[in-house]
Amino acid sequence: MKTGDQLDLGKKTLMFLEATMLHWPDSMETFLKEDRILFSNDGFGQHIATSKRYDFEVGDVLPDAAEYYANILMPFHMPLLRYLRVLNELGIEPVQIAPSHGIIWKRDLQKILKAYGSWANGEVREKVLVIYDTMWGSTEAMANEIVEAVRAAGVEVKLLHLRKNTRSHVMKEMLDAAAFAVGSPTLNNGIFPTVGDFLVYLKGLRPQKKTAVAxxxxxxxxxxxxxxxxxxxxSGIEVIEPGLQVKYRPYEKELEMCRKLGEQLAAVAKKK
Ligand SMILES: Cc1cc2nc3c(=O)[nH]c(=O)nc-3n(C[C@H](O)[C@H](O)[C@H](O)COP(=O)(O)O)c2cc1C
Incomplete structure (x- = not known):
């Protein structure tokens, strides 16, 4: 079966759609024409395990869908944009979207379609993340100061310690962030292991349109x-250089440099 091919079952007709790389090479979707249900395979999915069936029974499912998208589909924004165009060209207007895992979209169907368009285009908001780890608190003191400066500039900001937040959660926050800072103490001439873990994961997911500083x-x-x-x-991220290195604990002069960095990140986020 190819995109647009149909199978007449008598009272019901199935139309097939290739969804290559969403998120496996052989992924396909099926549209049940009479009932206008799109069986969307991995597209529009979430990692929710529940005995409930529909979105209106569960509450707001969009944050779970965002986490799923950020961690599974983010690298495939190009095939996704193509797929969304094909949906449009075939005139497929579902009243329900039933992914292969997670709950069925009914009440919030338009919301999730709009969100997928925005995520696939890499749209970002005035939002900054400060992602870090620390052994004895010096990098953390820098992170706190950067956060305060971004907040003072009127931009939304999230502080994410890498042993208190899963990498999946950090990527969900990354999805619509315009800019971020990554903080690591030096350990044996290198980076802290959790920061290395995060950077490896980030590279694989290839986020679009982000600016960062170290x-x-x-x-x-x-x-x-x-x-x-x-x-x-x-990882294809625009980097503000040079980043900020502080010897041991940051004192007033160094904290002022952190505030400047926060202001710079806030300005970048406002411009995007
Ligand atoms: C096991 C260990 C190895 C370290 N290796 C280096 C190093 O190779 N080069 C360096 O400049 N500092 C090194 N440091 C010093 C830390 O980078 C320094 O104490 C820093 O202020 C720690 O930041 P934090 O408080 O955010 O953990 C090391 C510290 C520890 C505990």
Missing amino acids: FGSYGWGGGAVKIVEQELKS
Whole structure:
């Protein structure tokens, strides 16, 4: 079966749609024409396990769909844009979307379709993330100061410690963020392991239209900030350079530099 092919079952007609790389090479979807139900396979899914069937029985499902999208479909925005165009060309206007996992969209069907368009286009909001880890609190003191400066500039900001937030949650927050900062202390001339974990995950998901900056505390030779910058650049992210390295604890002069960095991130977010 190819996109647009139909199978007449007598009283019901199935139309098939190729959904290549959404998110496996052989993914396909089926539209039940008479009932206007789109069986969307992995598209529009969520990782919700519930005995309920429909969105209106569960509450607001959009945050779960955003987390699913950010962690599973984000690298496939190009095939997704193509797929959304084909839906339109075939005149497919479902009244229900039933993914292969998660709940069925009925009440919020227009909301999820609109959200997919926006996510696939990489649309961002005035929102900044400060993502970090720390051994003894110096990188954290820098992170807190950056957060305060972004907030003071009137931009939404989220502080995300990498051992208190799962990488999936961080990526959900990343989905509509315009800019972010990544903070790591230097450990054995390198980056802190949780920061490495996050950067590997981020690279695989290839977020679009983001600007980032690196920061962190060190004791003697340093090095973490440079490594974070390289990793961000090789993930296709626009990097504000140089990042901010502080020797041991940040005091007033260094905290002022952190505030400047926060203001810079807020300005970037406002411009996007
Ligand atoms: C096990 C260990 C290894 C470290 N290795 C380095 C290093 O190679 N180069 C360096 O400049 N600082 C190194 N440091 C010093 C830390 O980077 C420094 O104490 C920093 O202020 C820690 O930041 P934090 O408080 O955010 O954890 C090391 C510290 C520890 C505990």
